[in-house]
Amino acid sequence: MKAPLTFYFDFISPYAYLGWTQIHAIAARHGRTVLPIPILFAALLDAHGHKGPAEIPPKRVYIFKDVLRTAHQWKVPLGPPPAHPFNPLLALRVASLEMDPDAQKHVIDVLFRAVWGGDGPGVTDPTVVAELLSEEGLDGEGMVHAAQGETAKARVRKATEEALHAGVFGVPSVLADGELFWGCDAFPHVERRLEGADPVDAIDLGRWAALPAQSKRKAAQ
Amino acid sequence: MKAPLTFYFDFISPYAYLGWTQIHAIAARHGRTVLPIPILFAALLDAHGHKGPAEIPPKRVYIFKDVLRTAHQWKVPLGPPPAHPFNPLLALRVASLEMDPDAQKHVIDVLFRAVWGGDGPGVTDPTVVAELLSEEGLDGEGMVHAAQGETAKARVRKATEEALHAGVFGVPSVLADGELFWGCDAFPHVERRLEGADPVDAIDLGRWAALPAQSKRKAAQ
Numbered sequence: 001m002k003a004p005l006t007f008y009f010d011f012i013s014p015y016a017y018l019g020w021t022q023i024h025a026i027a028a029r030h031g032r033t034v035l036p037i038p039i040l041f042a043a044l045l046d047a048h049g050h051k052g053p054a055e056i057p058p059k060r061v062y063i064f065k066d067v068l069r070t071a072h073q074w075k076v077p078l079g080p081p082p083a084h085p086f087n088p089l090l091a092l093r094v095a096s097l098e099m100d101p102d103a104q105k106h107v108i109d110v111l112f113r114a115v116w117g118g119d120g121p122g123v124t125d126p127t128v129v130a131e132l133l134s135e136e137g138l139d140g141e142g143m144v145h146a147a148q149g150e151t152a153k154a155r156v157r158k159a160t161e162e163a164l165h166a167g168v169f170g171v172p173s174v175l176a177d178g179e180l181f182w183g184c185d186a187f188p189h190v191e192r193r194l195e196g197a198d199p200v201d202a203i204d205l206g207r208w209a210a211l212p213a214q215s216k217r218k219a220a221q
Numbered sequence: 222m223k224a225p226l227t228f229y230f231d232f233i234s235p236y237a238y239l240g241w242t243q244i245h246a247i248a249a250r251h252g253r254t255v256l257p258i259p260i261l262f263a264a265l266l267d268a269h270g271h272k273g274p275a276e277i278p279p280k281r282v283y284i285f286k287d288v289l290r291t292a293h294q295w296k297v298p299l300g301p302p303p304a305h306p307f308n309p310l311l312a313l314r315v316a317s318l319e320m321d322p323d324a325q326k327h328v329i330d331v332l333f334r335a336v337w338g339g340d341g342p343g344v345t346d347p348t349v350v351a352e353l354l355s356e357e358g359l360d361g362e363g364m365v366h367a368a369q370g371e372t373a374k375a376r377v378r379k380a381t382e383e384a385l386h387a388g389v390f391g392v393p394s395v396l397a398d399g400e401l402f403w404g405c406d407a408f409p410h411v412e413r414r415l416e417g418a419d420p421v422d423a424i425d426l427g428r429w430a431a432l433p434a435q436s437k438r439k440a441a442q
Contacts, residue, residue: 042438046438048272048277048280049272050271050272050277051269051270051271051272052438054434055438056269056271056390058388058389058390059269059391059403061388061430062388062390062401062403064426064429064430065421065426066403066407066410068420068421068424068429069410069413069419069420069421070410072420073409073413073420080428080429080432081432082433082435083432083433083434083435083436084432084434084435085434085435085436085437085438086435086436087435087436124435167279167282167283168279169277169279169280169283170280179286180283182280182283182287183406185404185406186287188294189287189290189291192290192294198290199289199293199294200286200289200290203289205285205286207300208285208289208301209282209285211301211302211304211305212303212304213275213304213305213306214303214304214305214306214307214308214345215304215306215307215308216306217263217266217267217273217276217306
């Protein structure tokens with residue numbers, strides 16, 4: 001049994017949505033399954049004192065164009081959510097409830113589509129989220145209720161801390177056979193790793209890891 | 222005469238190096254020339270209150286692996302510079318001196334190779350930079366002297382300010398027929414634009430531009 005691909009994501013990221021539409025086919029091509037881990041992207045930014053793309057005005061504009069271009073190329077439906085940024089915690093907690101893998105994939109599909117699939121209602125309102133899931137034959141009310149409990153809250157918090165500890169700094173990130181890959185742009189690298197052809201395996205990274213810093217930003221000004 | 226591709230770069234970025242090795246072929250395929258604009262990446266980060274990839278420890282490690290993977294894929298030689306980050310201002314100023322396009326391409330080739338080509342001496346020491354250029358039949362001493370003058374300093378400062386004003390937030394960035402593209406990963410999108418097939422042209426971006434923010438980061442915690 002080969003190891004699954006761990007897929008770290010947050011519904012707030014359109015790249016995570018795009019990645020979610022591709023990762024199952026990548027996994028299937030290599031006889032793998034996908035283990036989705038919902039995490040809070042904002043907590044990664046806080047931990048690293050970093051800004052998200054939506055927090056830098058020219059980057060925010062650019063990112064939307066970039067995801068539209070990639071969505072067009074991959075023939076994936078994409079439209080703006082009702083608001084952005086939004087609070088993704090309810091959706092993350094629903095997606096991380098204990099359930100079988102097929103149900104979890106279904107739930108994540110529904111929630112991602114409600115945000116980025118075009119003209120969806122978003123995932124911030126508990127009543128709306130319950131309805132979305134119920135329309136798909138899932139126990140929407142039960143899931144939303146469970147997601148608001150302490151166990152579900154603790155689960156997302158713990159998953160986010162573990163992701164940080166594992167070196168995750170952005171979403172989507174994929175853990176494939178012990179290596180982390182960041183962003184949809186890295187998916188071709190993920191595939192090479194799954195084929196046993198990751199060039200990094202043959203490179204001595206010691207010199208890169210030991211690179212001395214010759215200047216800090218303040219001094220460079 | 223079709224418009225050139227403007228290539229914004231800083232020697233500090235291994236992605237800018239990788240991009241430089243590809244952008245001329247992309248331009249040639251579409252009957253374009255390349256207009257290289259050396260800018261100070263650190264000033265973009267300062268302007269946006271942003272951190273560079275080398276300033277986030279797990280991202281720094283990841284980025285080096287990512288560029289090694291892409292360099293392997295593109296068959297581009299890549300090795301660590303003597304130090305990183307380093308102060309790129311001397312090299313930026315040399316690269317931005319007034320000269321004919323072929324000479325400028327040659328100078329930028331030499332300087333990028335000295336940083337990222339593998340076992341190069343870097344570009345922070347004026348004597349070393351003068352020697353590197355002289356070995357290539359260029360007037361190394363004269364260029365380094367000119368680069369240390371006020372005119373050269375002002376030129377890089379002005380180019381960086383103009384890039385910021387144009388919406389550049391990272392390097393490499395390519396301006397192609399009025400649209401900015403960020404990073405080597407966006408080169409396929411650049412090519413589609415040059416073919417007149419940029420999907421963004423057919424999409425109403427108004428709804429994306431007007432997206433309301435429903436939560437700020439502090440509130441999401």
